[in-house]
Each structure stands twice: as structure tokens, then as C-alpha cells.
Amino acid sequence: MADRCFGQAVAGGVDLTHISDSDIIPDPECSEAMPTEGLHVDNRTKSSSMMDQADKENYDLPALSDLMLEDRSSDDNSESQKRTGSLTNYTSSTDLRAPTNIPARQHDLLDDEEVVRMAKEEGRVAVVFPGRVTQDSCCKIVCEILKCVLYQRQQLPMMYDQLVYYQKKQQAAGRVEDAVGWQAARPGGWDWRKCQRTLQDLDEVMLHLQDLFSLSRVPRVLLMLGGSVVLPTELYEVDMEALAAGMGDGFLRTAPCLRQLFRALFVADILSDARPVRLMATTVMALAHRDCGVDWFRPKLDYRVPARVKRQIISLSSDPALSHRPTTQAWEDYVWFQAPISIKGFCK
Amino acid sequence: MTGIVEGDSMEVIEDVKQGQNNCIDAVNIHVEVHVKSHSTAKREDVKLHVLALLNRHRIVFGNYSWTEFDEEFLAKHVESVSIVDAERQQIDLRSCCLSMYIFTLHDDGPSTLNLEEAEDLSAAHHWLLPSAEFHGIWESLVYENGVKTQLLDYVSTMIFFSDKNVDSNLVAWNRVVLLHGPPGTGKTSLCKALAQKLSIRLLNRYSYSQFVEINSHSLFSKWFSESGKLVTKMFQKIQQLIDDKETLVFVLVDEVESLTAARNAAQAGTEPSDAIRVVNAVLTQLDQIKRHSNVVILTTSNVTEKIDLAFVDRADIKQYIGPPSTDAIFNIYLSCLEELMKCQIIYPRQQLLTMYELETMGFQESNVSERSLAVQKIAAKSRGFSGRALRKIPFLAHALFVKTPKVTLERFLQAMDQAVSQQIEEKANLVNCV
Numbered sequence: 110m111a112d113r114c115f116g117q118a119v120a121g122g123v124d125l126t127h128i129s130d131s132d133i134i135p136d137p138e139c140s141e142a143m144p145t146e147g148l149h150v151d152n153r154t155k156s157s158s159m160m161d162q163a164d165k166e167n168y169d170l171p172a173l174s175d176l177m178l179e180d181r182s183s184d185d186n187s188e189s190q191k192r193t194g195s196l197t198n199y200t201s202s203t204d205l206r207a208p209t210n211i212p213a214r215q216h217d218l219l220d221d222e223e224v225v226r227m228a229k230e231e232g233r234v235a236v237v238f239p240g241r242v243t244q245d246s247c248c249k250i251v252c253e254i255l256k257c258v259l260y261q262r263q264q265l266p267m268m269y270d271q272l273v274y275y276q277k278k279q280q281a282a283g284r285v286e287d288a289v290g291w292q293a294a295r296p297g298g299w300d301w302r303k304c305q306r307t308l309q310d311l312d313e314v315m316l317h318l319q320d321l322f323s324l325s326r327v328p329r330v331l332l333m334l335g336g337s338v339v340l341p342t343e344l345y346e347v348d349m350e351a352l353a354a355g356m357g358d359g360f361l362r363t364a365p366c367l368r369q370l371f372r373a374l375f376v377a378d379i380l381s382d383a384r385p386v387r388l389m390a391t392t393v394m395a396l397a398h399r400d401c402g403v404d405w406f407r408p409k410l411d412y413r414v415p416a417r418v419k420r421q422i423i424s425l426s427s428d429p430a431l432s433h434r435p436t437t438q439a440w441e442d443y444v445w446f447q448a449p450i451s452i453k454g455f456c457k
Numbered sequence: 458m459t460g461i462v463e464g465d466s467m468e469v470i471e472d473v474k475q476g477q478n479n480c481i482d483a484v485n486i487h488v489e490v491h492v493k494s495h496s497t498a499k500r501e502d503v504k505l506h507v508l509a510l511l512n513r514h515r516i517v518f519g520n521y522s523w524t525e526f527d528e529e530f531l532a533k534h535v536e537s538v539s540i541v542d543a544e545r546q547q548i549d550l551r552s553c554c555l556s557m558y559i560f561t562l563h564d565d566g567p568s569t570l571n572l573e574e575a576e577d578l579s580a581a582h583h584w585l586l587p588s589a590e591f592h593g594i595w596e597s598l599v600y601e602n603g604v605k606t607q608l609l610d611y612v613s614t615m616i617f618f619s620d621k622n623v624d625s626n627l628v629a630w631n632r633v634v635l636l637h638g639p640p641g642t643g644k645t646s647l648c649k650a651l652a653q654k655l656s657i658r659l660l661n662r663y664s665y666s667q668f669v670e671i672n673s674h675s676l677f678s679k680w681f682s683e684s685g686k687l688v689t690k691m692f693q694k695i696q697q698l699i700d701d702k703e704t705l706v707f708v709l710v711d712e713v714e715s716l717t718a719a720r721n722a723a724q725a726g727t728e729p730s731d732a733i734r735v736v737n738a739v740l741t742q743l744d745q746i747k748r749h750s751n752v753v754i755l756t757t758s759n760v761t762e763k764i765d766l767a768f769v770d771r772a773d774i775k776q777y778i779g780p781p782s783t784d785a786i787f788n789i790y791l792s793c794l795e796e797l798m799k800c801q802i803i804y805p806r807q808q809l810l811t812m813y814e815l816e817t818m819g820f821q822e823s824n825v826s827e828r829s830l831a832v833q834k835i836a837a838k839s840r841g842f843s844g845r846a847l848r849k850i851p852f853l854a855h856a857l858f859v860k861t862p863k864v865t866l867e868r869f870l871q872a873m874d875q876a877v878s879q880q881i882e883e884k885a886n887l888v889n890c891v
Contacts, residue, residue, distance in 0.1 A: 337568040337583055339665060340698060387571075399497040408497045410561070411664050417701055444497060449565075 221376045228377035233422040236373045238366055241353040241427055246363040248322035251330050251347055252315045253367055254423060255393065258332055258345055259311070261380035264391060264454030269311070276304060303455045310452045314393055317405045317448065325401035326354060328440055331414065335389035338412070338447065342389060344420040350440070351426035370425070379421045390451040399444045406446035486553040489539045489657055492561045494589075496534040500559050506530050507538055507557065511550055519545045542606065545813055558657045562589040570669065570694050580675045580691050586656035586666035586707075595650035597792060598643050598844075599785040604776060608634065608651055609658075611774055612753055616659065616705075619750030631771045632747045633754045635713070637761045638778035641843030644757040645711055647778065651755065652707040663705040663751065667698055670709045673716045676735065685734035688716075692742040699749045706752045713756040717768040736765050743771060780843055784812050786836040789844065790873075793851045794832070794866070802855070804863045831870045839877045850876050 227233050242250075256269040265272060279301055321327060328350040335342030374380065394412070397403065414420075490507050492498070510523065510531060522539040526532045540548075563586070569579035584590065598605065615630055636644040649668070656666030676687045698706050710716060717736050746752055756772070758764055769775065781789065791811065797803045810818070810829040818826055820833075839847060850873055855864075857879070858872035 336570075337585065337667075339585060339667060339701075339704065390568075399499075404495065407494060407564070410497065410500070413664065413703070415701070417697070 224373055224376045225378065228379050228421075231422075232379070232420060233424055234373050234377040234379060235424050235426070236370050237426050237428055238352070238361055238369065239428055240361045241359065242366060242425075243360045243363075244322050244326070244354050246361065246366060247327065247349055247352065247354050247425075248319050249363050250366060250370060250425065251318060251322075251327075254345075254347055254370075255311075255315070255332060255391075257371070257374070258334075258380060259391060259452065259454070262334060262343065262382075263386040263456070264334070264388065264452070265307070266456050269308075272304065272308060276301065276308060300455065307453060307455050310450050313450065314448050314452060317403075318393070318395070321395055321397055321401070321403050321406060321446070324403050325397040326443075327395050327397050328443060329396040331394040331445075333392045333394065335387075338392055338394065338409075339415055341392070341415065341418055344415065344418045346414070346420055346422045348422055348424040349426075351424070351429070353427035370423075374423070388454040388456060390453050392451045393448040395446050395448075396440070396443045397446050399442050403446065405449065407449050409445045409447050412445040412447070483552060483554045484544070484548065486543055486548065486550065486555050487541050487658070488555055488557045489537075489541055490557060490559045491536040491539070492559060493534055493536050494561050494564055496561070498530075498534045502530070503534060503559055504557060507535070507559075510538060511555070515550045517543075517548050517550065519543050519548070542609075558660050560587050560657050560660055562587050562592055564589040566590065567670075580672060580687075581694070582670045582672070584668040584670075586668050587653050588668070591649045591653040591668075594646050595654050598647055598650055599781060599788040599792075600647075600778070601782050601785055604778070605647075605651075608647070608774065608776065609654060612651070612655055613658070615753070615773075616662065616750070620662075625748070630747075631743070631773050632752055633743065633756065633772045635756045635758065635764075635769065635772035635775045636778050637758045637775065639780060639843060640759055641845030642778045642780060643844045644778050645709070648707075648709050648711075648755040648757060652709075652753075655707075655753075656705065659705060664703050666705040666707065668707045668709065669695060669698065670711065673710060673712065676716065677731075681731055682734065684731050685738040688735055688738035688742060692746065695746070695752075699746070699752050702751060704751060708746075708752065708754045710754070710756045713758050713768070714760050714763045717765045718763055720765055720767075736768070740765075740767055740771070743768075780841060781847065783833075783837050783840055786839055786842070786847055787812050787833055789847050790832050790836055790850075793848065794869075797851060797869070798866075802862070802864065803866050803869050805865070807866045828866060828870065835870065835874050835877055838874070839880070842880070846880065850880070853880070 224234065227235060256265075259265045260268050267275075279299075318330075328348070330347040330349075332345040332347070333341035333343070334345075394409070395406065397406075399408070488507070488511070490503060492503060496503075506528065510526070510528070514523075517540055520539070520541055520543050522537055524537045526535065531538075563584075565585070567582040567584050567590075570581040570583050571579055595605070611634070615632060618628070618630065634648075636647060638644060652666065652668045656663075656668075659666070671691060676684060676691055678684045678687055695706065695708055698704065716739050718732055720733050720736050743754065746754070761769070788811075791809055794803065794809060798806045807828060808825075809832065810826055812833075815826060815829055815833065820826070820830065822830060839850065842850075851869075854869065854872040854876040858875045859869065864872075
């Protein structure tokens, strides 16, 4: 029984490494998470044996989240069963799929099809995390989505972290050649000053997002590319209303959440477009509590999300068994805040 | 709410038109409440506090603005409370209908609308209203015979008719305003100010207003026969904005003669046929757009005789904006001097009388009216100057004839007089050269 579980977990692990190899997330956190992968496997065996003791309250969250990744297919019902139900439930569901890996794979494919269908028809990518997430993680997730959108929508010539790395290298080199004059500013056809400005703006926005997330719950974030805030060219929404967030212990770690999210984004394929995109300014807006006291963001009390623009929604939620979805009244005192600077895209 | 407001007749009416319906005999007073941009206070709370403030100051005389507040809430959240566009008489707020408009300014600058083909050239600038950039223009523009109120009333009626679903086949209106007149008389500024004013007035009707300024030159293509298509594309963009029924869209076509040059000129062979296509495209697009209730097209021109007749015919209001009258010049100078006294360039501060006050005194020379009469003399001397020229006179006076950081009002008025004489001379020289 423990063996079967282990085998499945490895299958999930393969899937995961495949994703992380596909270079969607060059997040430092993920690379930091990589070496611990072996540890995860240990945990998994441990946790499955722990499951025998029906100790479902204190299960190891990260390990389970990895397991969950593979079972993501299951509808809410069976997922909640797994989390809240007894051990017998858990074993039976594993047993059903355990004999060979094929059914599980098919299930996985079906799930992917569903993700693709939702992305195509509703413009929505739904990601259900198997637990609660800290506010800090929410912020990191939003920042990663922002970086990813900027790169995928051709506003940055390479991934953010690569760009930071190259820029640092460039600065180190530039300091030596400073005397040469301003022409040194664009070696290799790069306008490093523009690059620097974009990165500075992006960093500032992310820094202040961190502030905002520490001051208030943020149920929604809008990323608007081009046009104006009333009629953007492209609109991406991160919906975290149903995400059980908070601070303290017993929360999912960020890295597995990011992996799960980016896998879903990768499968749903909402960001890639073969057509070249012009350079645009990106504006970030966030819904936060009116009395949260943030001063960098500008409150826009009358703002309504533009309805006539096609928007892609990335909806993050916690497993419904863990949290009850807050009623709409709970968000009454939440107003939109707009970042006072916009991030201007640049290319080589 | 009535608990806070003593006196039963003082009630807040949400909408201009509604106000007129509800209390026909009572005077309608517009109160604009400018909320600070970082404030997150609920609009209802702001309204309650402003009502309490108005309740403490029941008698006002004409337009009045509060910018400093004793109350903590108002000081924290509200920039100013103004009673605007009121008759010049004593007003008892208790016997009036109050229309309160609570707004914040959008402080981000214009964004650009691009047409796909024209790579970097922006086809139009786009503002969200009320915008910080346009704030205060309305007050700074001085015209006689109620030009401003007339325009305001025109657009209010237009929106009122649309709301009442008046059949536009029977009672027609075209949503086009044409302002014409010599350069420097504030036509473009008036358009911007009008849009700003209306965006505040109709806040309860439309949650946003947008202002689109078309760069007409960008609509002409280097490719033959493409210009007409660019016009169509431009209007399609505008259509996208209009499609949102919650917003009011102002479209400004500055120097409209470039888009609607008279077609009969083309028959003489002096105009390429592509230009005719542009005129045709503009006319048909205008007809398309006027079906929508939430759009106003504002146009300006210096050379009306060059505009195509079919376009002139479509304009509902063809308002001539001429050079300012002596009274208007006096008001312009007064506002300039007030500003300089506020900035302490003219020091010490001295009271200047308004035209109305001078009139009631019968232009009698006295200690109080002495300086105001001097201003009036300069105003009379500078008749024929455009608004743009008038607003730079104080600047020129300081630059050419004052040259010290602080100056008394008497000395400055002398300098202004000299500056005006110099301007007249320069103008004469210019004519002589020609």
C-alpha cells in the first residue's frame, strides 16, 4: 500500500520536474526548492505511513500538496473527501487508480482538457490549492504572475530573473568602462538605461504590493496592458476571493503552489500569442480594504472593472472543504487601488 | 440625514434635472465637493459632513468656496467645497435645492489611442475626467452674455432628451458643438473646461467621463485613398469607448477645418480627391455616432468659411467666441493679480473690487476703489487683445518693467500699463512690416 502510494508520488514527481524544466519559473524560491525534492519523497513515504495512523489533521502539507498536484483532476467532491474523509476513503481512491498508471494519466489528460476548455470558453484558469496560503505567498504568487505576464506578452525581452542577472553583470562591467562615455550604455544593441528603468519600476510596484498585502487582504488584482484603465488592450485578473489566506502556521509553502499554478497556466496556454505585440505600459490595480492605510497606491473609489474588454481570469482558491467562500457583503468595504506608476515595456 | 440638517426645506437632490422637477420654485444651487485623491472615505460620510458645514454657514453671497476646515474629517478628506454658478445675490441655503457633486480628480496624464497601422503616431489623446489637468480652467475663462451657461445648458438638455427617449427622428439634435473665432480666445480651453464641468455635473448619471482629443493630422495617410479608412478606424476606436453605456465620451476635434475642408474647393482642383473622401468619412461617421446617447462632439475652428457646409449644418450650436470685452478683460486681470498676490510676488496684499462692486459704487473715485479703477483703465486700454495675449501681460510686466522679487500693487499696475502700451506698439509694427 505504501509502495503504491510511493510509486504514484514519483509519477507526480516526474510530471513536476518536467514542468520545472520547461523553464516557466526561474523563481529563486523554486531553485531553492529543488534540492529538497528528495526530501519530499522521504516525506511522502513517511506521510503515507502516518496516514495509517489516520492522523489527518497533522499531515505534512507540502508533501500532500505534491500528491494533490497529480490528483488535481478529481472534482471538488472527491478532493474534499480526501482531505476531510477518513483514511479508508483515501485508500479506496488510490486503489481505484493504482493498478496501472494509465488510468491516472488519462484522468490527468482529461483534466488538462478541462483546463484548456475553460481557458478557451470562459477565459478562466482555475487553480485549487490543497490548503491555506499565507498573505506573503499570495503576494509572491501575484508578483510571479506579473513577471510571467510581462515576459509572455513580450514586454520584457527575457525572463525577469535573467534580466536582473544580466543587468547586474552589465553594471559590474559598466563601472569599469564608465569613462568611455555614454556609448557604452548600449553594448550588444541593448538599451540598458531603458532596461534599468523598467526593472526599477517593476521592483517598486512589487515592493509596494508586498506592503499592500501586509496591510490588507487583497481579493483581486488586475494587470492591465496598454490603453487606459477604462479600456485596456489586455486585461488579466487574479481572483483570490476564495483563497483561504492568513498568517501563522499550517499553511502551504509557496514553491509547490507556484508550481501548481504555472503548470495550470502552461496547460491552459492563455498567455502565448504568435502575433507580435507592441510595447505597452502595464498598470497594476488591486482591491484592498478602504481603511488599510496604504499610501503609495491611489484609491479609485468609483472604478469598475471594464466589462467590454476580453479578460483572462486566473482564479486561485483553496479547497472549499477548508474554507467557506466569503459572501459578497464581506467585500463591500474593499475598494480599488491603482499603482501610481506603470511599467513600460521594452525590447532590445 | 434630516436629523443633521435642520430646516426641512434643505434637501439634497442627486441630479440636476431631477432637481428641476422636484422643486420648481426653489433656486437650484450646485455644490461641488472636491475630495482629496488619497481619501478613501465613503461618499455618504463626506456628504453628511459637507451638509453639516453648509448648515453652519447658511447665508452665502454668490459663488463661494471653502478650502480650510475646522472639522477634522473635512480637513483630512476634502480639498474644497464650492458653491458654483450661482446668481450674484444673497443666497439662503435653507430655501434652496442643493445639488451636491462629490468628485476626485484623476491625476494621471493623457494616454494615447493608437491606430494599428500608424506605428508610433498617436491618433488621439485620451483623458479620464474629471482630470487634474483641466481643473480650474472653467473658472479662469471669462466670457460675456452667459456663453458658458448656454453651452452647459445645451449639453444638459441633450442628455435630458436622450434620457427621456425623445425620438431623434422627430426632434433632431446632432451632438455637435462648433466653437469658432479668432485665435487665442480660449476655444480649445472652453471645450476642455466644458467637458470637465459636465463630467462633474453628471457624476450621478455617468460613473466616468472620458475626453478624446483627435490629432486630425494623424488621420491623413501617405497612401492614396487610405485617409478615409483611417478616419473610419479612429471612429471605431471611439465607438469602443461609447459602447460602455456607463461613460460619457467627449470627442474634441481641434481645428476641424483640416478634417472638413470644403468639398467645393476640391472641384476647383486645388484639393486632392483623397481629402474629399476624408470629409465624406467624417460626415458619415458623425451620423453613425449621433445615435448614441452618451457622446458629445466638440469642434473648434479659426477659419469657418473653409469648413464644409454639410458639417456646419450638422453643428447644433455654432458659438462665436470673440475677443474679450472690457469687463471680461477686467476680470482676467483681476484673477491674474489675485494669483500674484497669493504667490506673494505682489506684496502687501490689497483688496481689489470686482466689476459688480464697482458698478454698485457708480465708479466713484475713493480710497477703496482707486486701485480697481486703475485696473479698469488698463483693461479699457487693452481692448482688442486676445485672451491668450491678456494672460501674459502680467508676466511681461514683471519681466520687462519690475525686475524685483517683491513689488507693491501700485508699482505693478504701472508696469502693466507700460506692458500694454508696448504690446500695442509691437502689434502696430507688425502690421507696418506687412
